[in-house]
Amino acid sequence: MVLSKIDLRKKLVQITLEKKKLTNVVARVGIVLDITGSMQNLYKNGTVQEVVERILAVACKFDDNAALDVWVYDTHFSRLPSVTEKDFDQYVEKHIMNNTTIHKFGRNNEPPVMEDVIHKYTVEENSPTPVFIIFINDGGVVKPIKKVIVNAAVQPIFWQFIGIGSSDFEVLRQLDTMEGRVVDNANFFHLNDIRAISDEMLYDQLLNEFPKWIKEATEKRIIRQ
Template identity: 35%
Template sequence: MDLGGLAGKGAAAGDALAGLGLGGARAVVYLVLDRSGSMRNYYKDGTVQHFAEQTLALSASVNDSGTLPIVFFSTDIDGTAEIAVDDYNGRVEELHASLGHMGRTNYHRAIEAVIEHYKASGTKDPALVVFQTDGAPTGKAAAEKALCEAAGLPLFWQFVGFGDPEAKGFDFLRKLGTSPALAVPAKRALDNAAFFHAGLDPRSLSDAEVYGELLKAFPGWLEGARAAGVLA
């Protein structure tokens, strides 16, 4: 696939995949974007657009669709769309500007929307869901319930934090692997989520660093999902 202006990012994504033994792997990639009010400056300064381009290049490295489905969420689902390898310049800013009011941070609404889309697609490939946020879920119990229920599906949730790495709001995500409320296997068939913090200026990270973090936990989840019968 001709990635055009994304060729450099595509090469970095390919290198990261190969380094983790995932060369030739196939997966669906989703991008979930936080539109809570505190995200305003990250849209305005192009940070979210930049991250979407990195995720689009990763998607193009593991499937042939040439598109990346995006779920914008805040209090509810603000909108859904796709960007494509031949139509991505400025698209995230355009889409964001068309969606109106920025609300709170209800993770569970976005989780539900991705699951609905995945089931409707009919694909048999696993999904890597890149879930960007700059804070805690407004409804923690609802977020926990949604992630636990999703553990029986072939979807891996890679959360990405924007903002102050020391902020207490990220405690929910930091504890994903150890929280009793999300225990494996008592509440989840397997550990289906991971978290990395991209810092106050996510654009300062190289493409290689971003892909290394986005993919770090994915091979282990694939192995566990196959062993648990979640993935054929």
């Protein structure tokens, strides 16, 4: 039997989970996509669709309902329908590019979308089940996100920021060293060209800090496993 691309990716995620001792972890998974002006080309050339598909494989392994929750943001944000194996094809085209209600290609403003992520998982769907958020950004992050991250350290949410492109990502690089948090609830890594990294390497980096947070957040009773 020839495996589909999503099935192949799920196998690679499984290998990574075994390596990092995460096979027993259940987590809700979400992705936040930068849709500022500088991202326009990455939406048009299929890169963002590819990112959604690659992250969906992670959600399929972690999430009970195998769904990936989706947000996009520039100065405004939109919470979009979750994506699953049944409907990921052309997701970006259908739900983002052809969606006239979405504010697109403006400037950066991260705190409002982050507050909506927190609201969804701690108010609307309040649960001690861990949340794994992958946050895609190509630079120009506003400094007030630091306060949001510090305040959210008591919540069952881990923020994995991925910087793409050639910005310096000064604010995001400081996330690991921020003080005043119960646990280190955020991580950042930079990929100059996300298309150039293999699935294996992407999943390895993506899940690098998550196990440490799971351990610490469990010890502090922020999450239950």
